[in-house]
Amino acid sequence: MKTKLSANVINSCICPPEKRFVYIQDTLVPGLFVCVTRAGEKNFVLRFTPPGGKQRICKSFASCESITLTAARNQAKSLKAQFTVGKDPFQEAKAEKEEYQKNGLKLSELFSLWKNDSEKEKKTGKASKIVFPLWAILKKKENPRYR
Structure with a gap:
């Protein structure tokens, strides 16, 4: 699902019982997702293919409870910028x-x-x-x- 993320949207998201997890994509920051698990955990995830890269990156970088949406957006932009210049912050x-x-x-x-x-x-x-x-x-x- 693709939507403009907000605190209310994140809090109201639930995962259907027949699925293990659901991704909700942010429209403001491409590549930023919220992953909602069946157990109710919610994490910010960076999911994108770096320039010249053949493999898609899909990494959780913070819990939705630990940082705000604004901080997550800034961190996602920063992580993408690091990948663009050839660094792998996760590595x-x-x-x-x-x-x-x-x-x-x-x-x-x-x-x-x-x-x-x-x-x-x-x-x-x-x-x-x-x-x-x-x-x-x-x-x-x-x-x-x-x-």
């Missing part, structure tokens, strides 16, 4: 996460990294995309109760 975040895993950070060090992040990064979800998955892995490694 950079993945490489950063792998680096943290490879270095064998302790849970306390990981928490310090998260605590020292700027408020902007916490709001855009960088902490939740890197720190929290690693925290779960480290929690299992350091505490035998979680194995």
